[in-house]
Amino acid sequence: MDEIKDSEHFQETLYTEIKSFFDSSPPLKDVDEINRKLEEFIERNYSSSENKTTRRVVCVTSGGTTVPLEQRCVRYIDNFSSGHRGAASTEYFLKAGYSVIFLYRRGTCQPYCRSLPDDPLLECFDITNESNIGVNPVHAEAVKKAISEHHSAVIKGNLLKLPFTTIFEYLQILQLIALSMRSLGSSAMFYLAAAVSDFYVPWETMTVHKIQSRSGPLDMRLAQVPKMLSVLRKDWAPMAFCISFKLETDTKILLEKADMALKKYKMHMVVANELLTRKEEVIVVSRSGKITVHRDKNQPGSDVESPLIKLVVDRHSEYIKDSGS
Ligand code: PAZ
Numbered sequence: 554m555d556e557i558k559d560s561e562h563f564q565e566t567l568y569t570e571i572k573s574f575f576d577s578s579p580p581l582k583d584v585d586e587i588n589r590k591l592e593e594f595i596e597r598n599y600s601s602s603e604n605k606t607t608r609r610v611v612c613v614t615s616g617g618t619t620v621p622l623e624q625r626c627v628r629y630i631d632n633f634s635s636g637h638r639g640a641a642s643t644e645y646f647l648k649a650g651y652s653v654i655f656l657y658r659r660g661t662c663q664p665y666c667r668s669l670p671d672d673p674l675l676e677c678f679d680i681t682n683e684s685n686i687g688v689n690p691v692h693a694e695a696v697k698k699a700i701s702e703h704h705s706a707v708i709k710g711n712l713l714k715l716p717f718t719t720i721f722e723y724l725q726i727l728q729l730i731a732l733s734m735r736s737l738g739s740s741a742m743f744y745l746a747a748a749v750s751d752f753y754v755p756w757e758t759m760t761v762h763k764i765q766s767r768s769g770p771l772d773m774r775l776a777q778v779p780k781m782l783s784v785l786r787k788d789w790a791p792m793a794f795c796i797s798f799k800l801e802t803d804t805k806i807l808l809e810k811a812d813m814a815l816k817k818y819k820m821h822m823v824v825a826n827e828l829l830t831r832k833e834e835v836i837v838v839s840r841s842g843k844i845t846v847h848r849d850k851n852q853p854g855s856d857v858e859s860p861l862i863k864l865v866v867d868r869h870s871e872y873i874k875d876s877g878s
Pocket of ligand 1: 615616633634635636637638639745746747748749798799800801826831
């Protein structure tokens with residue numbers, strides 16, 4: 554009985570915190586445009602007139618959220634995430650026949666650009682004569698591949714890219730995406746690889762102008778970002794298949810934290826990874842047990858996302874079958 558009361562109290566507090574987070578967030582500038590794009594994308598992928606089948610749609614989140622310290626932001630807290638995991642996973646989901654909503658941090662790694670140099674514009678192109686620019690032959694194959702695969706996904710209408718920078722933008726757009734994917738039922742998936750800030754400065758307590766150094770050392774209290782995973786599962790898109798990620802630097806607590814996330818937020822899978830080895834292996838935690846997924850070291854250019862997405866797609870197929878849609 555006490556346990557039920559505790560859980561009810563936890564839910565109530567969480568809803569209050571989430572409401573206050575959204576109510577006090579700076580409004581999204583392009584909310585109508587985002588909603589229009591989402592509506593169009595979901596419509597195209599839902600009950601297509603020829604075969605009345607619902608296509609599988611996955612929302613992949615990628616890169617890290619920033620935490621502004623000033624409303625007219627000069628300084629912000631950031632994190633390490635490069636967006637590599639999200640970009641690579643998007644490519645494999647598209648290959649597996651999914652349509653992808655790619656919610657990514659501006660300036661981070663993009664699908665199909667992994668094999669391009671760091672500064673593609675300057676390194677990939679050469680001035681061939683006074684008025685012409687051509688692709689540097691060294692990068693020609695990689696550029697051709699990136700362009701054709703990217704254009705094909707975009708032209709077919711299978712890839713929708715939505716950028717964010719701050720924690721406020723990220724959570725507001727995630728909610729819009731989730732509400733728009735509700736109608737897809739179990740064909741929808743959330744693959745939440747973004748590194749989302751745990752702490753933030755509430756907008757109403759944030760100083761408007763640049764913090765001045767003449768006031769001496771900076772004392773700042775950060776509030777906790779309310780955990781939105783449980784409302785995503787329970788209210789925003791209750792039928793969707795949900796995968797969250799757990800990153801730690803201390804291997805001793807990694808699996809315990811992943812197990813906790815699985816139960817507390819009712820995730821279908823939690824992908825546990827450690828900072829230094831995240832590109833080599835991940836551990837997939839689900840109710841049916843733990844599976845370690847490795848990059849194939851004997852295969853040059855291989856990555857851990859390829860076998861990971863295979864596993865995720867298989868589990869999603871089972872989920873769709875079990876939920877009878
Ligand atoms: O973006 P990236 O490829 O550099 O790293 C991927 C990752 C470690 C951010 C991702 O696998 C992850 O664990 N995301 C969740 C992090 C967390 O909030 O625990």
